[in-house]
Amino acid sequence: MSDRLEVVPVRGIAEISAGDDLATQIHEALPEPLRDGDVVAVTSKIVSKAAGLTFDGDRDTLLDKHTVRTVARRGNTRIVRTTHGLTMAAAGLDASNTAPGSVVALPPDPDADAARLRDQLGRLSGANVAVIVTDTAGRPWRQGQTDIAIGAAGLATIDDLADALDSHGNRLVVTAPAVADEIAGAADLVQGKTLGVPVAVVRGVAERVLPPGRHGDGAAALVRPAEADLFGWGSADAVRAAVRRDDPEADRGFPVPDDSVDDMVADALEAADPTLVELRPLAPGQWQVAAVDRAEREAAAWEAGGLVERLRALAVATRRRIEVRHDRSEPSALARVTITPD
Numbered sequence: 001m002s003d004r005l006e007v008v009p010v011r012g013i014a015e016i017s018a019g020d021d022l023a024t025q026i027h028e029a030l031p032e033p034l035r036d037g038d039v040v041a042v043t044s045k046i047v048s049k050a051a052g053l054t055f056d057g058d059r060d061t062l063l064d065k066h067t068v069r070t071v072a073r074r075g076n077t078r079i080v081r082t083t084h085g086l087t088m089a090a091a092g093l094d095a096s097n098t099a100p101g102s103v104v105a106l107p108p109d110p111d112a113d114a115a116r117l118r119d120q121l122g123r124l125s126g127a128n129v130a131v132i133v134t135d136t137a138g139r140p141w142r143q144g145q146t147d148i149a150i151g152a153a154g155l156a157t158i159d160d161l162a163d164a165l166d167s168h169g170n171r172l173v174v175t176a177p178a179v180a181d182e183i184a185g186a187a188d189l190v191q192g193k194t195l196g197v198p199v200a201v202v203r204g205v206a207e208r209v210l211p212p213g214r215h216g217d218g219a220a221a222l223v224r225p226a227e228a229d230l231f232g233w234g235s236a237d238a239v240r241a242a243v244r245r246d247d248p249e250a251d252r253g254f255p256v257p258d259d260s261v262d263d264m265v266a267d268a269l270e271a272a273d274p275t276l277v278e279l280r281p282l283a284p285g286q287w288q289v290a291a292v293d294r295a296e297r298e299a300a301a302w303e304a305g306g307l308v309e310r311l312r313a314l315a316v317a318t319r320r321r322i323e324v325r326h327d328r329s330e331p332s333a334l335a336r337v338t339i340t341p342d
Helices: 022-029 044-050 059-066 110-125 179-191 235-243 261-270 297-317
Strands: 006-010 039-043 054-056 067-074 077-082 087-089 102-104 130-139 142-153 199-203 277-283 286-291 320-326 333-341
Touching: 006 179, 022 039, 022 044, 022 110, 039 044, 039 110, 039 179, 044 102, 044 110, 044 130, 044 142, 059 067, 059 077, 067 235, 087 130, 110 130, 110 142, 130 179, 142 179, 179 199, 261 297, 277 297, 277 333, 286 297, 297 320, 297 333
Parallel strands: 039 130
Antiparallel strands: 006 199, 039 199, 054 102, 067 077, 077 087, 130 142, 277 286, 286 333, 320 333
16 A cells, blocks of 8 residues: 555546547546546546537436436436436436536446547557546535546456454455545546546545556446445335335335244334234234224224235335235124235
8 A cells, every 4th residue: 555645637638529529539548647546537527528428408308318216206316216226316417517407317328438548548548557436426425426437447446455463453344435435535636527627637646546457347346236225215216115005016226124923913003002903823824903992993993904004114114915804703803915026
């Protein structure tokens, strides 16, 4: 690991248009020659502009095309999972640093763009460099935004330290610095959002740069897979998904809670009035909703309805099938609930 990190802005790059030779423009604007081990950070904005991904209109008209599913929404803001697997506001569609009335979309394959730029810059400079394509993203529990790598080539993007020992001899378990994102954030310090500096060279991380011809796993390796996502929906959208009954196949891109049926039933009962209703187990996965002795019948029926709806929402959220029918097998019986795996 180098004991010095240097970030060099690349100024003087002209406005990029569709069809421009981006590698040549970057190479000609470099303030000094590239060196082996340099990382060239390029904003996705100019990659997209060179690829002709600027569209007239507003973001809302393009959002659905670039969205796999909505993760959360509040007012006019939509956080979505994009076709790249990224989770971003407005699918990364950007109306800044482009002509009024136009929107720039993210490149469809940023890793491939990074690999192409790496090869081209290598031929132009004779140096073995890595390339990252960067974009700006918010963080769920933090104010503000920072740049992340959405494309990468020639770079070990993650430093997996699992099983390594720290300075006190403690074994690390899940420590894995997102090196490509850290480099993207460092580059953004000299690029800014209003400075017109879309490229920066980060020097001092040569040990992370791969040999010529090896592009690595790319920034795709930084995308958390859906099945490992513990926050697949925003709070309000999770409730919407749990209670809807229109499409049980929708939004399967997040993990199913592994709560047992007994845990689910206990959660539903926690909010019920035990002086009015109770759940009587009849068989595995089947219960009778019944009025408690001496409970007023109408009040018990209303409470039973609420209990059944909570069970229904929890069943949908955990992708189990639920069947509810009236039960008149005895005077206290109100409903019969059957829950089975989806």
